Amino acid sequence: MADHPSVQARTFYLNEQHELTRGKDRGGGRLPEYAPADWASRGSRISGSLRRVKQKIDGSTDPLRQSHYFLLANPVDSIEKITRDKTKAPPGGVATLVEDADFSSAHSRVFGRLGVDLLRVAEDGSAIVHMRPETLDQLASTSEKLNGAGRREQARWIAVDKFDLIPRALKVDEEWLEQLKKAQEADAVIELQPLLTRSEIDRIIRAIADMLHHAKERISGTGVDFSGRQWLRGRVLPASIRAIADELFSVQSLHSPLISITASPSKGAPSAVAPAPATAPGVLPVIAVVDTGIPADHVHLAPYIRGAYTSPTATFNSLKGHASFVGSRAVFGDLNFDGGLPNKAPVASYRVFDVNLGGTGFSEIEDKEVYPALRAVVATAPDVRVFNFSFDTRLPLDSMGEVERAEYLALVQDLDNFIFQNDVLVIVAAGNSPPGIVPQRSYPRHIDDPHWALGAWARSFNSLTCGSVLGKLSAGGLATQIGWPSPFTRVGPGLCGSPKPDYAAPGGNTTDAYVSAPGLGVWGLSDAGLWEDRIGTSYAAPILCRQVAAAIQRLNSVCEKGARPFGVTVKAFLALTAEPAIEDDGAQDFISRTIGLGYADAGRLAAPQAHSAVLIWQGVLADKDDRAKIQIPIPLDWLNNAERPVLRLVVSWDPPVNSALNNLWTTRAVNCRLHEQPESRALRTRNLRHASPYPLIERRYQLSKRGTDDLWLLAIEYEEIGEYNPAMEFTGEQRVAFAAELIDEGKKKASPQTAIQAMPIAASMTRLAIPPSVVRTPVIVKTLG
Numbered sequence: 001m002a003d004h005p006s007v008q009a010r011t012f013y014l015n016e017q018h019e020l021t022r023g024k025d026r027g028g029g030r031l032p033e034y035a036p037a038d039w040a041s042r043g044s045r046i047s048g049s050l051r052r053v054k055q056k057i058d059g060s061t062d063p064l065r066q067s068h069y070f071l072l073a074n075p076v077d078s079i080e081k082i083t084r085d086k087t088k089a090p091p092g093g094v095a096t097l098v099e100d101a102d103f104s105s106a107h108s109r110v111f112g113r114l115g116v117d118l119l120r121v122a123e124d125g126s127a128i129v130h131m132r133p134e135t136l137d138q139l140a141s142t143s144e145k146l147n148g149a150g151r152r153e154q155a156r157w158i159a160v161d162k163f164d165l166i167p168r169a170l171k172v173d174e175e176w177l178e179q180l181k182k183a184q185e186a187d188a189v190i191e192l193q194p195l196l197t198r199s200e201i202d203r204i205i206r207a208i209a210d211m212l213h214h215a216k217e218r219i220s221g222t223g224v225d226f227s228g229r230q231w232l233r234g235r236v237l238p239a240s241i242r243a244i245a246d247e248l249f250s251v252q253s254l255h256s257p258l259i260s261i262t263a264s265p266s267k268g269a270p271s272a273v274a275p276a277p278a279t280a281p282g283v284l285p286v287i288a289v290v291d292t293g294i295p296a297d298h299v300h301l302a303p304y305i306r307g308a309y310t311s312p313t314a315t316f317n318s319l320k321g322h323a324s325f326v327g328s329r330a331v332f333g334d335l336n337f338d339g340g341l342p343n344k345a346p347v348a349s350y351r352v353f354d355v356n357l358g359g360t361g362f363s364e365i366e367d368k369e370v371y372p373a374l375r376a377v378v379a380t381a382p383d384v385r386v387f388n389f390s391f392d393t394r395l396p397l398d399s400m401g402e403v404e405r406a407e408y409l410a411l412v413q414d415l416d417n418f419i420f421q422n423d424v425l426v427i428v429a430a431g432n433s434p435p436g437i438v439p440q441r442s443y444p445r446h447i448d449d450p451h452w453a454l455g456a457w458a459r460s461f462n463s464l465t466c467g468s469v470l471g472k473l474s475a476g477g478l479a480t481q482i483g484w485p486s487p488f489t490r491v492g493p494g495l496c497g498s499p500k501p502d503y504a505a506p507g508g509n510t511t512d513a514y515v516s517a518p519g520l521g522v523w524g525l526s527d528a529g530l531w532e533d534r535i536g537t538s539y540a541a542p543i544l545c546r547q548v549a550a551a552i553q554r555l556n557s558v559c560e561k562g563a564r565p566f567g568v569t570v571k572a573f574l575a576l577t578a579e580p581a582i583e584d585d586g587a588q589d590f591i592s593r594t595i596g597l598g599y600a601d602a603g604r605l606a607a608p609q610a611h612s613a614v615l616i617w618q619g620v621l622a623d624k625d626d627r628a629k630i631q632i633p634i635p636l637d638w639l640n641n642a643e644r645p646v647l648r649l650v651v652s653w654d655p656p657v658n659s660a661l662n663n664l665w666t667t668r669a670v671n672c673r674l675h676e677q678p679e680s681r682a683l684r685t686r687n688l689r690h691a692s693p694y695p696l697i698e699r700r701y702q703l704s705k706r707g708t709d710d711l712w713l714l715a716i717e718y719e720e721i722g723e724y725n726p727a728m729e730f731t732g733e734q735r736v737a738f739a740a741e742l743i744d745e746g747k748k749k750a751s752p753q754t755a756i757q758a759m760p761i762a763a764s765m766t767r768l769a770i771p772p773s774v775v776r777t778p779v780i781v782k783t784l785g
Contacts, residue, residue: 009608009753012633013558014617015769018761020629020678020713022622033151034158035080035096042076042161043146049162050140056165057249063203064250069136070119070193072170073111073127075101076161101159103127104662108723113156114139117195117726119252120660122170123402127660128252130195130726171245171253173401177238185216185235189368190244191252191407192230194727195782201230204250208232211247212240221313226371226414227727228781233257233368253403258367258411259359260391260457262292262322263429263538284351285549287330287542288377288387290370291323292363293356298324299529300345301352304331306384308354309376311369315358321527322363325534326390327352328525330542334471334506335523337531350546353377353384365391371414378422385424385567386549389463390538392431392455396490399450406659408456412495413659413725419462420656421779423735425552425567426463427545429537430501431455431490435515443478443487447593452491458501459494461665461695462654464548464571467595468507468540469581474519477509483581485594487514489537492593495665498694503574504581504595505543508535544600547574551602555616558767565768568695569618569737572652574600575696576614576739612743613752619716619769623732624668627717629678633762634703634742635710635755643746645703647674651716653695653736656779658725666693667722670736674701675713682715693721710759714738729780735771 053071081097089095101107104121111118116139117130131139146154168174180186192204209219212234219234229252236244241254286306293314294301301324332346355377357369377384397405419426431454433439439446446452458465468486470479478487487510494500508521521533522540548570555565555573578597608614619628632647639645655668673682685701716736724730742752756762 007754007757009610010613010757011605011608012613012615012756012762012765013768014615014630014765015767017764018617018631019619020631022626022628032155033082034155035082037154039149039154040147042157043143045162046146046157046160047140047144049164050136050143053163053165054136054140060249061207061247062249063207064196064200066133067200068193068195068250069131069133070166070249071129071131072164072166073103073116073129074161074164075103075107075125075127075159077101079158101125102663103159104660105664105722107159108661108664110156110159112723118658118660118723119194119726120406121662128166128170130193166249168242168245169402171251171403172241173255173403175401176256176404177241180238182238185214185237187257188234188236188241188254189257190232190234190236190254192232193250193252194227194229196230196250200250204248205232207248208244208251211243212236214240223368223372225410226375226418227410227725229410229727231368253407255403255407258404258407259361259394260365260367260455261394262363262365262391263431263536263541284349285553286351286353286381286384286386287545287549288353288355288384289323289327289330289542290355290357290373290387290389291326291391292358292365294323294327294352294354295527298525298527300525301327301331304348304351306351306353307381308356309373310356311366311373313359313366313369314356315360322390322538323354323356324527325524325532326388326538326542327354329522329539330388330545333546334543336472337523338472338474338519341531350549353381367408367411370411371418374418374424378424385552386545387424387426388542388545389426389428389457390541392429392457392490395455396450396453397456397459398453405456409659412456412460413657415457415460416462416657417725417728417779419567420654420730421777423567423654423777425548425570426460427541427548428458428460428463428465429541430458430465430467432488432536433490433514435488436513438514444485444587444590446487447491447590454490454492454494454500458490459498461495461498461657464503464544465494465501465596466537466541466544467501467504468537469504469595470509471506471522474509476511476517477520478512478514479509481582485590486510486535486537488535489594496663496693499592499596501594502596503544503578503600504598505540507537507540508533510535547600547602551605554602554605555768560767560770563768563770566618566735566737566771568652568654568735569616569739569768571696572650572737572739573605573614573616574602575652575698576648576650576741577601577604610753611749611751612741613756615740615742615765616737617769618735618737618771620771621716621718621732621734621736624718624720627715628736630714630716631761632674632712632714632740633710633756633759633765634712635752635759637758638742638750638752638755639703642744642750643748644744646743646745647701647703648741648743649674649697649699649701649714649738650740651697651736651738653718653734655695655734656724656730658722660725661722664693664722666695667720667724668718668734669693669721670695670697670716670718670734672697672714672716672738675715676704677709678713711761727782729782731777733777735777
């Protein structure tokens with residue numbers, strides 16, 4: 001029988017009172033040792049290639065040809081490294097390790113050491129880089145003398161083989177060009193290179209305008225991405241697209257407009273109108289619905305619309321109804337009217353902020369308008385911290401052409417960095433497979449079918465991705481077990497093999513033809529105020545939003561005035577307390593790639609469980625040389641009483657990212673170590689859920705029953721593992737949080753609640769730490785000079 005305490009269960013909040021003096025114990029690393037190389041030949045090749053590229057760019061008509069050099073860096077085939085590691089070399093000897101030169105991860109930092117800006121890494125491993133004239137001249141001169149240079153100088157060049165011009169194929173998808181009619185203008189977006197000043201951007205725009213000779217060619221609009229990169233939109237002939245790509249090196253890419261679609265394949269039959277709310281609600285938490293627009297006079301939702309933003313390019317189509325359905329799920333939750341509509345209106349527990357980014361086509365989202373919308377909402381409505389994205393790219397990311405894929409990754413990079421800057425929480429629907437497409441291998445063996453792969457937005461590191469599960473059983477449905485993934489939900493992994501989706505919520509079922517039918521969906525409201533059942537991950541995402549918003553509301557109550565809980569604090573707690581939608585040891589890969597951790601549940605913040613104790617901490621690491629040292633109460637009385645004492649730990653952070661790092665994505669990795677004593681060695685453990693470099697660590701520590709102190713120590717720090725986006729300057733500040741649970745996994749299930757509450761330290765474990773006065777993390781765009 002479980003040993004439950006006589007005291008009321010609590011959640012314990014750690015703060016600055018429970019931290020030891022900040023500091024750094026780690027020393028610096030030594031220079032790697034490489035096998036001998038033909039540096040005379042390599043140096044001559046690098047130097048000669050730099051001078052040839054410079055000559056060709058100088059001879060172009062690009063107005064910035066002698067101010068900026070955008071070129072291609074090619075990697076060496078492989079790198080040979082000498083090691084004396086006892087596990088890899090014979091006793092007393094050395095071994096040679098051969099590794100690939102990888103500009104997208106391990107060797108991305110070679111460019112920073114050379115004074116070169118890394119902009120993008122192509123599929124073939126080459127890197128698009130930027131350098132100033134003085135840097136190019138210096139590197140050409142230095143590389144020519146590499147044969148006589150020291151080890152440190154040679155190490156700076158270890159991964160670089162030569163430089164070249166950027167080929168057109170890395171600026172324009174040839175398949176898209178071939179589809180365009182020769183004499184007909186096409187909608188195109190022209191992306192300028194980053195790191196340009198306003199005056200330089202004006203010169204490039206004038207140069208582009210001069211190249212548009214046909215009467216119907218024109219520039220119709222312009223904008224700026226979060227990273228500061230300028231873009232133009234207009235009607236352009238294919239011949240002009242080729243000319244701009246070949247002649248203007250200050251243009252990064254040209255592509256068709258970026259359009260996502262709402263993540264809902266079809267809808268069921270409408271029902272009757274249910275009663276509307278009689279009175280307007282009081283103060284309720286807010287969820288921003290970034291979608292196709294909710295009617296301002298909606299019969300059910302109007303009283304719950306906190307505010308609205310409409311992009312300049314947005315249209316409103318009353319036949320869409322997607323945003324209303326999503327909004328109703330956010331406001332009212334996962335209701336079930338299969339047995340008939342109620343006699344009174346459902347009770348609302350949330351409000352919505354309507355963000356209309358609707359495109360001209362049915363269920364389209366203008367992707368270039370996402371950042372301006374987020375910026376506007378955060379600036380005018382700081383209480384809005386939860387954003388629902390029930391849309392994603394039409395094609396899976398891996399099915400796109402290289403240029404289109406790179407542009408979408410740039411948008412996802414901006415989303416992640418916006419989250420890093422503003423500490424908001426974004427929930428993205430995992431997306432749906434195309435209606436009526438039957439996989440080659442039937443459900444549930446379909447997870448490797450390319451039609452089911454994730455799109456771009458769902459792969460964001462700093463957001464949470466929501467898949468769909470079956471919340472009820474209905475006749476005619478393909479999936480037949482509650483909690484199993486919906487057959488249409490898109491499948492991970494995410495970027496760099498990351499564990500996506502993160503969570504799941506009810507979103508409906510399909511027939512065996514992979515289409516919707518009445519009774520298979522979840523319930524929500526149309527634009528006309530009709531209750532309908534529809535299927536889609538669009539309608540699962542707002543249910544996850546509700547749990548996120550509930551966690552924020554509860555954690556707000558344990559913050560000092562003027563402070564607020566971090567988004568990473570919410571993420572850590574929800575990951576620690578998530579409930580698996582299904583448990584099947586034989587289907588772990590299927591489960592993790594479709595529904596992640598399962599159901600997020602903020603309820604344990606309001607109703608802590610008696611058999612365990614949850615501890616929560618949040619803080620800011622000032623820079624990579626800062627180490628937080630938090631005291632963790634693990635009472636000896638409980639350790640001695642428990643049969644199998646365990647500490648479960650989840651650490652979360654929201655790092656800046658760089659889309660050029662194809663095999664890293666993130667630029668920072670957090671490390672944590674648990675010590676029984678400050679001077680003792682860290683406990684060994686295994687990661688339960690940590691697909692590096694995804695910013696979430698989950699660990700399980702088997703605790704020793706021979707403890708000597710009630711207070712253990714958790715040390716947290718971060719290291720820089722990749723180059724930052726060169727167009728932006730990021731401060732060293734990094735938000736980080738953890739949620740931990742003490743639990744007895746033995747038959748006795750001894751609770752730690754009584755023992756912890758009896759400790760003197762318990763009186764101070766009632767609030768979260770007070771963060772720096774500015775919650776936003778400063779991010780400076782370099783292009784505004």
